[in-house]
Amino acid sequence: GAVVSQHPSWVICKSGTSVKIECRSLDFQATTMFWYRQFPKQSLMLMATSNEGSKATYEQGVEKDKFLINHASLTLSTLTVTSAHPEDSSFYICSAVGTSGVAGETQYFGPGTRLLVL
């Protein structure tokens, strides 16, 4: 089956620093990847949609300059939280949609990255 990985699985950083989270599709090519954020005891909220080779599309209320998304290849998307603050502490989950076959048009989710900003 299709597998999506995220790295790191958790990260603790100081306020003001930037944090990069990687999302990889391990055994399929993903033309589209999604980034979600989940606050404690709340559901997943879509932050942005990224397509390989083009700019990401951000949901209303999500600051594109704060959450930088790069989808440089068909197997890798990165989310960089710039100048992180404690309110950015959350669980970040990515998902990927394949080009065809087993993963075609079905979203596969990564295991998530827990970010804690002190």
Next chain:
Amino acid sequence: KQEVTQIPAALSVPEGENLVLNCSFTDSAIYNLQWFRQDPGKGLTSLLLIQSSQREQTSGRLNASLDKSSGRSTLYIAASQPGDSATYLCAVKWTGGFKTIFGAGTRLFVKA
């Protein structure tokens, strides 16, 4: 606006009981609907995926049904076990777009 609603928000049942979780969605032009399980502090585990053309899917003790005309899906869990305790999320993808919208989830606690 496309929205997904799940009720109840929380549910506590004794072990062995059969139970039903509900998911409703606006706009019946869906592409697919997926049920996930999430354990505390963990990622998502896909349970069942129902395509728009399907009425139900089954996996072990789980059965998910889909009624597009009424905008509803149910997840039926038979003979519940303490290990079933988790948050269950319903997610809908509509036609004409890539986005998947999640419901707020139902937190299930099965008492031994």
